Amino acid sequence: MNDFKYIGKSIGRIDGKEKITGAAKYVDDIDFGAGLLYAAIVESPHAHANIKKISTKKAEKIEGVIKVVTGAQFPFRFGLYMHDRYIFAQEKVRFVGEQVAAVIARDPKTALNAAKMVEVEYEVLDPILTVYDALGNMKDDSNKKFGHNPKKMIHPKLSEYTHVPWFFPQDNSNIAHFRKIRKGDLDGGFAQADHIFEDEYTVPRYAHCAIETHASVGLCDHSGRLTMWTASQSPHTQRHLFAEALAPLGFSHKDIRVITPYVGGGFGGKAGVSMEILAAALATTVRGHAVKVLWNRSQEFYNTYQRQGVHAKLKIGVKNDGTITALEQLLYWDAGAYVEYGANVVNAAGLSATGPYRIDNVKIDSVCVYTNLPPGGPYRGFGYSEFLFGLESHINEIAKKLKIDAVEFRLKNAIRGGDKLAYGAAMNPNGLEDCIKKVAKEIDWGKKRPIDPSLPHLAYGKGFSLFWKAPAMPPNASSSCFLKFNEDGSLNILLSGMEIGQGYFTVMAQIAAEVLSVPPHKIRCETPDTDRNPYEWQTVASHITWSCGNAVKKAAEDAREQIFDLVERALEMKREDLYLDSEAVKSKSDISFCLNFKDFIINGISKKDGSFRGGPILGRGMFMPEFTSALSDPETGQGGKPNVHYTVGAAAVDLQVDKETGKIKIHKIAFAVDAGVALNPDLVKGQITGGLLQGLATVLYEDMRFDDKGKLLNANFTDYKIPTTLDIPEEIVSIIVETPQMDGPYGARGVGEHTMIPAAPMVGNAVEDAIGIRIKSMPITAEKIALAMLKEK
Amino acid sequence: MKNKISFILNGEKRQLEVGPQDTLLEVLRTKLGITSPKVGCDRGDCGACTILLNGDTVKSCLILANEIDGQEVTTLEGLMEHGILPIQEKMVEKNSFQCGYCTPGFLVSTHALLKKTPCPTKEEIKEGLAGNLCRCTGYTPIIDAIIDFTKKNS
Structure with missing residues (x-):
């Protein structure tokens, strides 16, 4: 298809040797010297309570304690999309585990012991633990609006909170954001339908479970400079939020430096700012000393972002021939105590909850509801996994009831390039149909495994699911890049996206390599440092290959043009004849001409008189998607172009269910994604293999369990079981479809999150195919299947 | 004390x-x-x-x-006293890691597995590595690297 040297090739990862040898450093591996202080956090034991009094005296007297800090010193709100979060709880605690105070001590054990001596007096309030309790009034009439619940507000000051213009908090309620989509004529659409099918689905909360927990070290020196080392997907966004939150103390952006070494897994959990604000704030109280805040595994479960739970009410109208005429989807999100990031998950899901289907008449309510559970937030899939479980399960049920093959039904309604999206903009060109057909073929759709008479307790089933996802980001989310040559023609690329494992550094090196003819193994990408590396919004939304890739490509082209300028000027060569090949400048008109980078790239080109022309070549590139806008009619969602593009695909599973134990065994999965152009196919496959297992985990094993007081019961890997080597599918077939993304670098678009999105509904559909039972709440555990089988008997 | x-x-x-x-x-x-x-x-x-x-x-x-x-x-x-081990080279080749955080633990477990069982079956590999968690790779690229590595050795 192309004659690229590096693009589209599965070249080896440039971070390989560092990671395979253990040389790669993560925050907690850095040696901060003998002066390092440690902080332990005093946490709320209550989900909902007023703080009456905090006494720090006993803790302060313990030897080795440097300082005890409470919210009194930091009465500031902060947040990414909405300022609803506090550094330490103020007046009120809103979830079990919320930070109330901190002890800074010489060593971690002293800090922990002293934290237990901080006395906090609470007035305990009734916790609000479900969306329906939080919503209160469910009928929208002239007296009372939907969600009217003034006496049970978790954030009584909600109406004072600043937020982005595309959020719509509702007064006198626990509704932090209400995303409405109204497209076409809903009643007319249902009137056209031969059948209307309604159902409800539930998805619980989940944990990211990166193996590295959150870690953060802050050092505020005596000159007033604050340096932060964080395990983060978002160094520049962190700097911005630290600067905003600490502005009352006199900090500006230039006074704050965020350094992010390698990150031991993110999955969205290390996006934005969560616990890192503590290290930033605490550092300002012990100037001249670095202070470390390191989350243990339990804290990682209960006091970072969690994937939000959702209750979905679905209503779909269809004609006898299988055409979908109308969709109504109500999504009530259990967004937790603070939604500064999570409300945008609700927003993104609301915009796209039609799934990848062409539907003329649509109503979507996506409602972000405060509860007294830990803060919800970004998690790989960003709301799409959650609504797709219900939608793709329901689609399957409808196809079955209409006696139309589930794949044929999806093909008939699958969205195409140019179709009108739920918010009115046009769908990007895509290979969804191709993905569906290839997956159906690979999984041998329509053919069931024969039942083995010697194993009558085993039932076999196949399940299908489509998926899609757009990057959810502000319309001005941008990326930038500096690229600098070294004397030998090798390159260092400075950027601020994060290599969280996805292979981003390698792909960025491939892009620069292609433009500049420097092999990727001679290119280093530098982990972010906001003092040194240029701006990047965040490494989230599966947008980094596309967005930062564009910035890197522009930086490389900028460097190339400088090289051509120089050669033209110094050697009087014809610029239009020049090209780069094998780390040298060559000429189409003079095949003997070859000027190696190493002979001029830093030290210039010598003239006959002994003078030189040139100087170090430095490239610069930036990218912002100037064609997007998040502004639209709040009542209909029409009018904007909030999403840059969608990545689409299809997946199917072939599994067996043990009817006696309920245990599922996965024989095969076929997964196809339209990657635009796969810059490095092996890395795309890596995302498929890894993301699929994370998705399977949400449907087969995991979920967060809370007691009736809002305390998380399974905040460890013993009780919250993530898959091991023993839990992998027997076979995964990865299929890459390529419909180039015209505004992406070499046609690429993101695939990182998408690989986990279809896992849950395809398993639900396969289980239904195998045993005829539709499970409508995740996870679909062996226990749940076995109980459902018993009930059927 | x-x-x-x-x-x-x-x-x-x-x-x-x-x-x-x-x-x-x-x-x-x-x-x-x-x-x-x-x-x-x-x-x-x-x-x-x-x-x-x-x-x-x-x-x-x-x-x-x-x-x-x-x-x-x-x-x-x-284990790397004499430089990068051949199994490490194989794991780089097979993208048997992503974020890299669990990788040292996997390598130590793999080393012990191969010392006891130089040519393990797929099931033996899974069993040998079941005590190491990885959230990124889905494990398949780790298992495949070991299978590939031991094939060449046998």
Whole structure:
């Protein structure tokens, strides 16, 4: 298809040797010297309570304690999309585990012991633990609006909170954001339908479970400079939020430096700012000393972002021939105590909850509801996994009831390039149909495994699911890049996206390599440092290959043009004849001409008189998607172009269910994604293999369990079981479809999150195919299947 | 109540004062500058801190530093005494890691597995690595690398 040297090739990862040898450093591996202080956090034991009094005296007297800090010193709100979060709880605690105070001590054990001596007096309030309790009034009439619940507000000051213009908090309620989509004529659409099918689905909360927990070290020196080392997907966004939150103390952006070494897994959990604000704030109280805040595994479960739970009410109208005429989807999100990031998950899901289907008449309510559970937030899939479980399960049920093959039904309604999206903009060109057909073929759709008479307790089933996802980001989310040559023609690329494992550094090196003819193994990408590396919004939304890739490509082209300028000027060569090949400048008109980078790239080109022309070549590139806008009619969602593009695909599973134990065994999965152009196919496959297992985990094993007081019961890997080597599918077939993304670098678009999105509904559909039972709440555990089988008997 | 212990760390005799509550993982990371074993759970669930104690894999977060007096501790750093191991090269080739955080633990477990079972079956590999958690790769690229590696050896 192309004659690229590096693009589209599965070249080896440039971070390989560092990671395979253990040389790669993560925050907690850095040696901060003998002066390092440690902080332990005093946490709320209550989900909902007023703080009456905090006494720090006993803790302060313990030897080795440097300082005890409470919210009194930091009465500031902060947040990414909405300022609803506090550094330490103020007046009120809103979830079990919320930070109330901190002890800074010489060593971690002293800090922990002293934290237990901080006395906090609470007035305990009734916790609000479900969306329906939080919503209160469910009928929208002239007296009372939907969600009217003034006496049970978790954030009584909600109406004072600043937020982005595309959020719509509702007064006198626990509704932090209400995303409405109204497209076409809903009643007319249902009137056209031969059948209307309604159902409800539930998805619980989940944990990211990166193996590295959150870690953060802050050092505020005596000159007033604050340096932060964080395990983060978002160094520049962190700097911005630290600067905003600490502005009352006199900090500006230039006074704050965020350094992010390698990150031991993110999955969205290390996006934005969560616990890192503590290290930033605490550092300002012990100037001249670095202070470390390191989350243990339990804290990682209960006091970072969690994937939000959702209750979905679905209503779909269809004609006898299988055409979908109308969709109504109500999504009530259990967004937790603070939604500064999570409300945008609700927003993104609301915009796209039609799934990848062409539907003329649509109503979507996506409602972000405060509860007294830990803060919800970004998690790989960003709301799409959650609504797709219900939608793709329901689609399957409808196809079955209409006696139309589930794949044929999806093909008939699958969205195409140019179709009108739920918010009115046009769908990007895509290979969804191709993905569906290839997956159906690979999984041998329509053919069931024969039942083995010697194993009558085993039932076999196949399940299908489509998926899609757009990057959810502000319309001005941008990326930038500096690229600098070294004397030998090798390159260092400075950027601020994060290599969280996805292979981003390698792909960025491939892009620069292609433009500049420097092999990727001679290119280093530098982990972010906001003092040194240029701006990047965040490494989230599966947008980094596309967005930062564009910035890197522009930086490389900028460097190339400088090289051509120089050669033209110094050697009087014809610029239009020049090209780069094998780390040298060559000429189409003079095949003997070859000027190696190493002979001029830093030290210039010598003239006959002994003078030189040139100087170090430095490239610069930036990218912002100037064609997007998040502004639209709040009542209909029409009018904007909030999403840059969608990545689409299809997946199917072939599994067996043990009817006696309920245990599922996965024989095969076929997964196809339209990657635009796969810059490095092996890395795309890596995302498929890894993301699929994370998705399977949400449907087969995991979920967060809370007691009736809002305390998380399974905040460890013993009780919250993530898959091991023993839990992998027997076979995964990865299929890459390529419909180039015209505004992406070499046609690429993101695939990182998408690989986990279809896992849950395809398993639900396969289980239904195998045993005829539709499970409508995740996870679909062996226990749940076995109980459902018993009930059927 | 510090106690003096002496032991072999990566082939070198070391002496050290440790407290009664200090875990081996803590001591390795904060007192001896050995950072390849990682803290993931501190309760033996994740395997990111896997090391060899007298040649057998253990989770160093579950071992008290006092227990290793007179014994032999080997970490990934020690296994690489003569440079990068062929199995490491194979894992780079097969993209058997993503974020890299669990990787040292997996390599130590793999090393121990291959020492006991030079040509393991797929099931033996899965069993041998079941104590190490990875959230990125889906495990398949790790297992495939070992299968590929042992095929060439046999």
